[in-house]
Amino acid sequence: MSDGTGTVVRIDGALVRRWVRLSADQISANRDYLTQLDAAIGDADHGVNMDRGFAAAMTDLAAGVDLVPGEVFAHLGSTLIYRVGGAAGPLYGTMYRETGAALGGETAIDPEVFLTALRSGLEAIQRLGAAVEGDKTIVDAYLPALTALERELRAGNGFSSAAHRAAEAARDGARATIPMQARKGRASYLGARSVGHQDPGATSTALLFAALASAVDDRT
């Protein structure tokens, strides 16, 4: 999984499982923070729900060491749909399932194909939530992350560099939700209460992209 520029990097089942493990770690470490963000405008269960979902996914995936990337995402998506309540379960669950479906049975995936699959995941989220950029949702972190990923890959900067730029873009995107007034979800009809709070969904998405960047570097 070396990633010097010009080296062909392929995304395999081990890398994707590492991404899931590091995602679970990130969510767990930030559980209270996510819940605190959610308490301002949501039901104060985002951190707890996501942590429960990813912990369950880790248990489910422990047996599946020979799963191909598409299968890992399919399992993760189903677990999140069944185990995570609120809006996050269906949104993230469907996102991973669509990503997995787009990858199919491939064992080693080209970064460009991976990007396309992640984009199918984003489209699934937008279909369910009818959200566009600026609505103060997951989309505000996810979309800039994909834009950065694509830009870096097109520039030939390699997958590792691209994943790091994507993580930064997602983090900046999440921060940019602070002054926004929510136009989707419960926060949208609670009016001004959403202004001044970072969106919990955009924040958890930023954590997932941070985990992707670590997963690419980490070769354990």
Add this chain to the structure above:
Amino acid sequence: MTTDRRGTIQSVERAARILKALGTGSSRLGVTELAERIGLAKGTCYGLLRTLERQELVEQDPETGKYRLGPATLQLGNAFLDNHELRGRSLLWADSLASRVGESVRVGVLNQSTMLIVHHVFRPDNSVQILEVGASIPWHACALGKAVVAYLEPGERETLLHGPFMQLTGRTFTDPESLERELVGVVDAGVAFEDQEAVVGEAEIAAAVFDHRGHPAGAIGVAGSVERLMPDGPVAGLVAAVKETARGLSRDMGAGRLAARGGSNV
């Protein structure tokens, strides 16, 4: 805002618009921002703000100099809720429904094209929840709204069916034809459903509450996760509990037996 301004006083209207501007969107605004937003000269806006400040309806942040709503607005809001007949009569009914079904209960009234939540009982499970009293949910995206609009006089219903309809999720109905079908379904079933049309993952089951004239005064319903409320369609026990509660509350509101059963006036 009404287009017919005959017999109204401009300065009062302007003061009201200042209060509404401070009550929605960004809650702290400077004189210049406010004046621009409302289309007033800065001096006029300042005079209005000073007057409102004397009445404690607005206050000025001592550090930033920006204006925000004042303490008297809380007293007004509370007085509104205290004097609201449906809210007052719904308190016990809502509590008992929430503890009976273990879900959160909301009571709403139609205000223009949104349902204003006038009472909200938390899901009795000690989880942290946010109080939704005062929230305005577009009528077409919640069961409370569909329950009420289904029983409005045809003219009022037609007006509301013209929209516009904001898309809150991928499942929000935003065309008059689908919404009209929803309303026919409400009258047939005597209860309204909402399946992730306002918030992804959440559902609501609600029924209209009628007053002594047989008109819909508002609606009461349970809201919660779609897996609990509608695992394979709406849970029959929840539907029965909601309908029974709405009937009892309607009787308390003075509705006749037929109206309390759901729509003698249609």
